[in-house]
Amino acid sequence: MREEVVFCPFCEIEHTVNLVETPAQNEIKGQLINYVANFFVCSETGESFATGGMIDVSLLAARDAYRAKNDLLTSSQIKEIRNKFSLTQDEFSIILGFGEKQIARYETKHIQDIVHNDAMVSFEQSLYGVMQKLWRAGNKIKKTTQDKVIEAVNLLISQNQAENCLKNINATSSEKNILSGKTAFCFNRIKNMIKFFAKDIDDMGITKTNKLFFYSDALSYQKFGKAISGLQYVKDTHGAVPKGYTHLTEIKGLDVLVEPNRDNTQPTFTFTKNPGYDFEASLFSKGELEVLELVKNKFLNTSATKTSAIMHEEEAYLKTKDLDTISFDLCKNLKAFK
Numbered sequence: 001m002r003e004e005v006v007f008c009p010f011c012e013i014e015h016t017v018n019l020v021e022t023p024a025q026n027e028i029k030g031q032l033i034n035y036v037a038n039f040f041v042c043s044e045t046g047e048s049f050a051t052g053g054m055i056d057v058s059l060l061a062a063r064d065a066y067r068a069k070n071d072l073l074t075s076s077q078i079k080e081i082r083n084k085f086s087l088t089q090d091e092f093s094i095i096l097g098f099g100e101k102q103i104a105r106y107e108t109k110h111i112q113d114i115v116h117n118d119a120m121v122s123f124e125q126s127l128y129g130v131m132q133k134l135w136r137a138g139n140k141i142k143k144t145t146q147d148k149v150i151e152a153v154n155l156l157i158s159q160n161q162a163e164n165c166l167k168n169i170n171a172t173s174s175e176k177n178i179l180s181g182k183t184a185f186c187f188n189r190i191k192n193m194i195k196f197f198a199k200d201i202d203d204m205g206i207t208k209t210n211k212l213f214f215y216s217d218a219l220s221y222q223k224f225g226k227a228i229s230g231l232q233y234v235k236d237t238h239g240a241v242p243k244g245y246t247h248l249t250e251i252k253g254l255d256v257l258v259e260p261n262r263d264n265t266q267p268t269f270t271f272t273k274n275p276g277y278d279f280e281a282s283l284f285s286k287g288e289l290e291v292l293e294l295v296k297n298k299f300l301n302t303s304a305t306k307t308s309a310i311m312h313e314e315e316a317y318l319k320t321k322d323l324d325t326i327s328f329d330l331c332k333n334l335k336a337f338k
C-alpha cells in the first residue's frame with residue numbers, strides 16, 4: 001500500500017491517504033470486464049475517492065482488459081508499435097490512413113475496431129508494408145520522420161525477422177505436402193537462391209524474383225518430384241507469388257535498393273546485382289544447381305513484364321483459382337521449359 005498527501009474531499013484538508021488497488025468490474029460493449037482500479041482511502045472517515053487522473057487510469061485499465069480479452073492491441077502495445085518507428089500519434093495515424101487524431105484517441109479514450117486493429121498489427125509485421133505506406137503518405141510526413149522510419153526499418157531488417165515471418169507463413173511446408181512441392185521450408189536455401197540469381201541478374205525487382213522462385217521450384221519438381229525452397233505459391237494477379245514474398249526483401253545480408261516508383265504511389269524493391277555474393281553451392285544437389293542455372297539463363301535478359309506474361313500461360317496459373325495455393329501437381333508440363 002502506498003501513501004500520498006492529497007486533498008481529501010471528506011475532511012476538506014490535505015492529509016496522508018492510502019492508495020489502494022482493487023479488483024473492479026465494468027461493462028464494456030456488452031461484456032463484463034475485470035480490471036484493477038486505483039483509489040484513495042481516507043483513514044479518518046474510511047471513505048474512498050479518486051482524482052480525475054486516477055479515474056482516467058482506471059478507465060484505461062478497463063479498456064485494456066477488454067482489449068486483451070478480445071485479442072485487440074492494448075493502448076501500450078499501440079504506443080510500442082509507433083515508438084518502434086519513431087512516429088508521433090498524428091504521424092502514425094496519417095501513415096495508416098486513419099483520421100489524424102485517431103491514434104491519440106486509441107491511446108487514451110477509444111477502443112479500436114477490428115479493421116483498424118488489424119491494420120496496426122500488420123503494419124508491424126511487414127516492413128515492406130511500412131515502406132509502402134510511408135511512400136504513399138508522401139510529404140504529409142516530414143523528411144526527418146521519413147528518415148527515422150527508414151532507419152528503424154533497416155534496423156529491423158538487420159535483426160532478421162524475415163526468417164520467422166517466412167517460416168510462419170509457410171509453416172505447413174513438408175516433405176509430404178504437395179503445396180510446397182514435397183519439400184520442407186529451408187530459409188538458408190531461399191537466401192542463397194536470391195544470391196545465386198542476384199550475382200548475375202540486373203533487374204531483380206520483386207516481381208521478377210517471385211517468378212524466378214516459382215520456376216526454380218516448379219522445374220525442380222517437374223524433373224525430380226521435389227521443389228527446392230519449400231515455399232508455397234499463391235495465384236495472385238501478378239502471377240504465382242511465394243507466400244510472404246514481401247519478406248524476401250527483408251532478409252539480412254542481401255542488398256536491396258528501395259526507390260519511389262515513377263507514379264510515386266508505391267516504392268520498388270530491387271535486389272542489387274552483386275557478383276561478390278558468397279553463394280553456398282553445397283546447400284544444393286547437382287540437379288538443383290542445374291535447374292537454378294536453367295532458370296537464370298532463361299530469364300537473364302527477360303523483362304519482369306515479359307517474365308510475368310510467360311508465367312500467366314502456365315497450367316499451374318490458369319488452373320488455380322484466384323488467391324488459392326498452387327498445387328505442384330500442376331507443374332509437370334512447364335511451357336517455359338519445353
Ligand SMILES: [Zn+2]
Pocket residue numbers: 008009010011012015042043044045
Ligand atoms: Zn480525509
